[in-house]
Amino acid sequence: MTRARIFFTGVGGQGTLTATTLLARTALDAGLPVTSGEIHGMAQRGGVVESTLLVGGYKSAIIAPGEADVILGFELLETLRALPMLRRGGFVVGNSEALQPVGVCLGRECYPPLEAVLETAKGFAAQVVLAPCISLAEQAGTAKAANTVLLGAAAACGALPFSVADLTRSIEKYLKPKLVDVNLKALALGAEAAKAGQAA
Amino acid sequence: MGKELLKTEGGDTLLLLGNEAIVRGTLEGGVRFVTCYPGTPSSEAPDTFFRLSQGAPYYFEYSVNEKVALEVAGGATLAGLPSLCTMKHVGVNVAADPLMTLAYVSAPGGLVLLSADDPGCHSSQNEQDNRIYARLGGLPCFEPATAQECKDMARDAMLLSRKLETPVLLRTTTRVNHVRGPVVTGDLPATPYEKPFVKDPAKYVPLPASARVMHKRLRAILDGLVAEADASPYNVESGAGELGFISSGVSRNYLTDVLEEEGLVGKVRLLELGLTYPLPENRIAAFLSACKKVLIVEELEPVLENEIRALAQTRGISVEILGKSEHLPRLGEFSTANVRQAVRAFVGQPAAVVDALTVPGDLPRRPPNLCAGCPHRAAYYAVREVYGDNAVYSSDIGCYTLGFLPPFRAADFLLCMGSSISTGAGFARASGKPVVAFIGDSTFFHSGITGLIDAVAYKHDVLIVILDNRTTAMTGHQPNPGVDTTIFGENPNPVDLMALIRACGVEPVKVNPLNHKATLAALTELSKQTGPRVLVAEYPCPIHARRVGQAKKTLPARVAGDPAACLTVRDNLACPAFAMVDGQFTINAEQCDGCMFCVQLSPDLKPGKKEAK
Numbered sequence: 155m156t157r158a159r160i161f162f163t164g165v166g167g168q169g170t171l172t173a174t175t176l177l178a179r180t181a182l183d184a185g186l187p188v189t190s191g192e193i194h195g196m197a198q199r200g201g202v203v204e205s206t207l208l209v210g211g212y213k214s215a216i217i218a219p220g221e222a223d224v225i226l227g228f229e230l231l232e233t234l235r236a237l238p239m240l241r242r243g244g245f246v247v248g249n250s251e252a253l254q255p256v257g258v259c260l261g262r263e264c265y266p267p268l269e270a271v272l273e274t275a276k277g278f279a280a281q282v283v284l285a286p287c288i289s290l291a292e293q294a295g296t297a298k299a300a301n302t303v304l305l306g307a308a309a310a311c312g313a314l315p316f317s318v319a320d321l322t323r324s325i326e327k328y329l330k331p332k333l334v335d336v337n338l339k340a341l342a343l344g345a346e347a348a349k350a351g352q353a354a
Numbered sequence: 355m356g357k358e359l360l361k362t363e364g365g366d367t368l369l370l371l372g373n374e375a376i377v378r379g380t381l382e383g384g385v386r387f388v389t390c391y392p393g394t395p396s397s398e399a400p401d402t403f404f405r406l407s408q409g410a411p412y413y414f415e416y417s418v419n420e421k422v423a424l425e426v427a428g429g430a431t432l433a434g435l436p437s438l439c440t441m442k443h444v445g446v447n448v449a450a451d452p453l454m455t456l457a458y459v460s461a462p463g464g465l466v467l468l469s470a471d472d473p474g475c476h477s478s479q480n481e482q483d484n485r486i487y488a489r490l491g492g493l494p495c496f497e498p499a500t501a502q503e504c505k506d507m508a509r510d511a512m513l514l515s516r517k518l519e520t521p522v523l524l525r526t527t528t529r530v531n532h533v534r535g536p537v538v539t540g541d542l543p544a545t546p547y548e549k550p551f552v553k554d555p556a557k558y559v560p561l562p563a564s565a566r567v568m569h570k571r572l573r574a575i576l577d578g579l580v581a582e583a584d585a586s587p588y589n590v591e592s593g594a595g596e597l598g599f600i601s602s603g604v605s606r607n608y609l610t611d612v613l614e615e616e617g618l619v620g621k622v623r624l625l626e627l628g629l630t631y632p633l634p635e636n637r638i639a640a641f642l643s644a645c646k647k648v649l650i651v652e653e654l655e656p657v658l659e660n661e662i663r664a665l666a667q668t669r670g671i672s673v674e675i676l677g678k679s680e681h682l683p684r685l686g687e688f689s690t691a692n693v694r695q696a697v698r699a700f701v702g703q704p705a706a707v708v709d710a711l712t713v714p715g716d717l718p719r720r721p722p723n724l725c726a727g728c729p730h731r732a733a734y735y736a737v738r739e740v741y742g743d744n745a746v747y748s749s750d751i752g753c754y755t756l757g758f759l760p761p762f763r764a765a766d767f768l769l770c771m772g773s774s775i776s777t778g779a780g781f782a783r784a785s786g787k788p789v790v791a792f793i794g795d796s797t798f799f800h801s802g803i804t805g806l807i808d809a810v811a812y813k814h815d816v817l818i819v820i821l822d823n824r825t826t827a828m829t830g831h832q833p834n835p836g837v838d839t840t841i842f843g844e845n846p847n848p849v850d851l852m853a854l855i856r857a858c859g860v861e862p863v864k865v866n867p868l869n870h871k872a873t874l875a876a877l878t879e880l881s882k883q884t885g886p887r888v889l890v891a892e893y894p895c896p897i898h899a900r901r902v903g904q905a906k907k908t909l910p911a912r913v914a915g916d917p918a919a920c921l922t923v924r925d926n927l928a929c930p931a932f933a934m935v936d937g938q939f940t941i942n943a944e945q946c947d948g949c950m951f952c953v954q955l956s957p958d959l960k961p962g963k964k965e966a967k
Contacts, residue, residue, distance in 0.1 A: 165720065175534065178369055182536055189500065190534040192371075193476055199722035199756060200930050213500070213607040215533045218691035220710035231718060237711045255720040259932050260925055263718035278711055297944075 157210030164228025169301035191215030245313035299340035306344025373398035375504035383512025393442030396470035420445035464516035495631035501535035588628025598645035727947025729893035748778030772801025779814030908948025915958030
């Protein structure tokens, strides 16, 4: 049976938990056992949001360092921070765009460059795909669909035990009708970006 | 998750959060009366009951605090209705007074107390282990580990409580409350359960003479329950061999995965406990007798370990018992990583080497921050302008605890819910230093008011700033007794905060903290006075205002003058809408809430249209 540990990381308000739940439903529809974990609470105030999805019969809803088959990073700095969770040969699919934490805005800390993620994961990850999820989501119709762009990219590059078509079905089935079109567009743009990134 | 939780027929597979599963489980157990005080990680349970409450087969309230919640639920079970009371672990301390006598007085209609513990302090001031309360108060205790178990054990806790007429503890931890997994539902009861009240003061009034009898009755119930625990389907044994593991709660998940990945399934013995108080003593004794060596895997306090050691000693069983250690500490949460090391050490394998990337330790942090437009930011800014570091800041529990962080540094100490006024008063009396106590509206109703009465009675020299954002923001915008509006519309019976303070003996001053000039003037005036003083800084939480449809349309602020001249405002407010783009200060129009506080502090900032990106 397909077994996968997927680690999600992002910033409060990015739809990290919505994406996690959508993938969990997709797994259930595929007949796979699934357990998922979320940390709530302070996240609403702009803090880090981490969640997990474990497919294929794991009992634990957490992921320890070196265990994640996939890291889905909804924000660049948080993707970098989460890299220790990755197992050798795992996938990193992330948003290449930044949301500055307060220390960076105040000029007290420096935001790491995009290359930091690529260089750290090089030779360890099987594949690193970074896509401008917020810009692509705006192109699809709303920045709020950046989470769906990322899911599209992850499915298209083979990081998930689901296809883009599986996710299309889930979006049609589980999102509010008025949100379906924009999210399908976002999913497709993410998938395209991942394929272009792989080719490059 | 919505109405499907109220569906009468079972048999559906729903993807539920642990807390939602608890809602379904207690409904299947016949719950008709629900009280709570919200608090992470318990909040989604009461919030779900609240959201579904209109036309639902139960009464629901967000009580004023946990003590009141348990007392109200205690009254309901005495009246014969199956009742549920939910709170976070530290809330049980507030409710401890009624709790310690509740099991004496009994729960004729059934009563389940949900205690959501927080190992690792994800969103709490401590990581106390409330399994100990089960022992102290004499409550049978269930510890679920999965979403399905949350549902099943919540139901069975309620059914057991109804059967024995004694309160039952459902003890969860953060990872269990916030697990999301498939849950197969059962049917809701066809007929509502009720146990009509019959007057019998000797049974329900714990005067010394009757209390002694009640205590004896309680012990008999608990002793009788050992046989039930021995036979419980939640206490499951598997495997074979001389090496044994005993575990409960979320640690069971980690242990199961580790045993599988280490190829130990079937080669070692495993006893998983779900009904953990009273312990299934005969079952455990037999398990111990079959093993040479046993490792007990439990988060936080060595509760099982100590009781199992005592059991082995009492029964004269010769077995090596291991528990708390370097790999299985009393501090924090467990994970598959530390359980793996503990298991390997126990079976004589070398430590596992973790093959993982490292990242620089000095990455920019992302601490939670007060939201854009949060009125607390403005209140803190004004208080610091008047007092700077000359005052000592007594803080309390809510979003405003985030004032701890720079640039406000408006929290010098904190004990618990409602402590800011009383602890601030004690500090002022002992030190003679100026003290400002910050407290939110919900926390003031919860347990701040008693501190105010004390401050008035003893003329404590403390300035109390009530940060009244018209909701309980931190835990998810639950209504409190003072709110004007909920998701169901206007609050018909709001408690008048100003009148309440006045009745305590202080004439409060009310300001809109987003009006900087007025707030500053009020604070300056109050800073010259002595004795207990109250400033009510009232402005609705912007997130709450949006949810209840009361947000005003506003324009975002913009940099109209010299961006370099705005850096002081940037540093003093640390608003999340502020950003540096290519080294230049700007305001992110998407993030800006339009509170227009910053424009009052700099001529270079103005209200304006959205800036072009």
